Amino acid sequence: MKNPTLVVAGMATLAAGTYAFRLSGQLLRARITFPPRAARLLEAAAVILLAALVATTALTEGHGFSGFARPAGVLVAGVLAWRKAPFLVVVIAAAAVTALLRLAGVP
Amino acid sequence: MRSIWRTLDRRVLADIGLTCLAVFFIGLSYGAIAVSSGFPLWVPAAQSVLVLAGASEFLFVGIVAAGGSPFAAALAGLLVNSRHLPYGLALPPGVTGRRWGRLLGTHVMNDESVVFALAQPDPARKRAAYWACGLGVLACWPGGAVIGGLIGSAVHDTGAFGLDAMFPAVILALIVKDLRDARTLRAALAGAAIALAAAPFLPAGLPVLLALPAVLLLVRESAVTPQADRQPVVAQAGSTP
Numbered sequence: 001m002k003n004p005t006l007v008v009a010g011m012a013t014l015a016a017g018t019y020a021f022r023l024s025g026q027l028l029r030a031r032i033t034f035p036p037r038a039a040r041l042l043e044a045a046a047v048i049l050l051a052a053l054v055a056t057t058a059l060t061e062g063h064g065f066s067g068f069a070r071p072a073g074v075l076v077a078g079v080l081a082w083r084k085a086p087f088l089v090v091v092i093a094a095a096a097v098t099a100l101l102r103l104a105g106v107p
Numbered sequence: 108m109r110s111i112w113r114t115l116d117r118r119v120l121a122d123i124g125l126t127c128l129a130v131f132f133i134g135l136s137y138g139a140i141a142v143s144s145g146f147p148l149w150v151p152a153a154q155s156v157l158v159l160a161g162a163s164e165f166l167f168v169g170i171v172a173a174g175g176s177p178f179a180a181a182l183a184g185l186l187v188n189s190r191h192l193p194y195g196l197a198l199p200p201g202v203t204g205r206r207w208g209r210l211l212g213t214h215v216m217n218d219e220s221v222v223f224a225l226a227q228p229d230p231a232r233k234r235a236a237y238w239a240c241g242l243g244v245l246a247c248w249p250g251g252a253v254i255g256g257l258i259g260s261a262v263h264d265t266g267a268f269g270l271d272a273m274f275p276a277v278i279l280a281l282i283v284k285d286l287r288d289a290r291t292l293r294a295a296l297a298g299a300a301i302a303l304a305a306a307p308f309l310p311a312g313l314p315v316l317l318a319l320p321a322v323l324l325l326v327r328e329s330a331v332t333p334q335a336d337r338q339p340v341v342a343q344a345g346s347t348p
Contacts, residue, residue, distance in 0.1 A: 003177075007150065010177025014167055015157035017181070018188040022216045025195020026203060039199070043225060045322040046197035047285045048298040049190050050222055050278050052318030055299035057162075058275040060306045073272035074279060081280040087122040091129065094276030098269030 067107035073098030114235035119227070123236065126219050127243035129273040133161060134251020135258075136270070140165070142256040144172035155252035159245060160217060163187040166311055187312035193319065194221045202234045215241025218274075222281040290325055297321040 034042065058074040060066055077094035085093075112120070134155065141151035146168060154164050163184035170180035194216055195203075202224055204212030215238070224237035286292045298318030305314040 006177045007146075007171060010167065010171070010181040011150070011154055011157065013178065013181040014163060014184040014188075015154070017185040018158055018160055018163065018191065019214060021185070021188055021191040022195060022213045025192040026198065026200075026209075026213065027195075029196050029198070030200055041322060041325060042193075042197045044285070044291055044294065044325050045193055045319060046221065046225060047282050047291060048295050048318055048321050049193055049315060050218065050282050051286070051295035052298045052302035052315045053190070053218065054275045054279045054282075056302050056306055056314055058272070059303060063307045069269070070272045070275075073269055074275045077272070077276035078279050078283070081283040087118075087280055088125055090280040091125060091273055091276050094272040095269035098272035099267060100269075102267060102269065 069098045069101035069106045072101055072106075111235045111239045114231055115239060119223075119232075119236060120239065123223060123240045123243055126223070126240065126277050127247040129270070129277060130161075130219065130244050131247040131251040132268075132270050133274065134248045135255035137161065137165060137168075138252035138255025138257070139259055140255075141168045141252070142259055144168065146172070148253065148256040151252045151256050152249065155249040156245075158184070158188075159214060159248060160184075160188050160191075161248065162311070183310060183312070186310055189312060190315055191216055197221070198224060198237070199230060199233065201230060202237050204234075204238075212238070212241070215245050217241065217244055218278060219244055222278055226281050226284060294321045294324040297324060 029042075054074070058066065058071045073094040073096075076097045077090045080090045080093055081087075115123075137155070138148075138151045142148060151164070151168070154167065158164055158167075166187055167177075167180040167184045170183055171177050195213075198216075198221065202212075203209050203216065220237050220241035223240040224233045227233040227236045282295075286295055298321035301321065302314040302318045305317050309317075
């Protein structure tokens with residue numbers, strides 16, 4: 001680590017900015033009274049964000065493709081969750097399928 | 108704290124426990140990667156407590172280790188963390204606590220605590236799930252980072268255990284309930300497609316934000332769906348100038 005002072009400043013910026021993001025959405029929400037339908041849309045927006053997060057973390061690594069093992073594990077987890085398998089089974093299956101595929105040489 | 112145990116049923120608590128365990132393991136790899144790329148242990152330790160948002164910390168450490176400026180790394184991390192703003196909008200008021208409690212309640216907002224809160228049916232249980240998961244992550248993420256930093260390269264390769272598949276699987280398992288609604292599913296798929304199409308070209312964090320306009324699919328469709336329970340909404344929308 002070349003310049004500790006700069007790194008600390010960078011860390012402080014990231015920490016403070018992240019806290020500001022966490023706070024500002026709530027303050028907006030408290031300031032404005034949303035009709036029930038708008039509140040449902042806000043919740044749906046969070047679900048859409050989370051779905052996009054699932055897609056990008058499952059399928060991409062940096063700017064490229066993550067390889068087949070990870071999305072295959074997540075796909076199996078998705079099917080199990082859709083069929084109402086217990087949470088524990090869903091999450092362990094994702095890791096197990098991915099690990100086994102990698103063991104078999106799948107990237 | 109005691110009210111959390113009474114409000115949530117054991118199944119939800121077990122799910123939260125497993126999620127925190129997964130966070131702990133990812134924390135191990137974070138600490139190990141940070142230390143083995145040349146950072147002293149206090150960097151991942153302090154960051155895991157003060158930032159408390161995994162993806163942005165990995166990115167920060169990666170950029171600085173590659174010779175990038177810490178401010179560029181902080182900006183990249185902030186882009187990744189900007190999704191916490193819409194999270195705050197989505198959470199019903201009171202979930203993150205009141206007065207002084209909200210200082211901490213705001214800090215423990217993350218993907219996991221938000222998704223567990225959204226999955227609960229009523230305000231009391233939303234609040235309890237949010238806090239149980241948020242505090243669990245606050246303990247497990249820094250704990251994992253410190254232990255990972257101490258044992259170093261021994262845990263470097265979490266890929267071999269498929270641990271990288273656990274985070275998307277946790278989130279997916281918790282939003283499946285919402286995705287059973289066909290319109291939400293369509294909007295979510297559209298959003299995911301936008302994010303994936305943008306991922307090769309845009310910096311991390313931005314693709315996920317670009318998925319947000321997919322919510323417009325729900326606005327438009329709910330205005331034209333001729334369902335009985337939507338009638339008042341249509342009337343309201345029509346009367347707005």
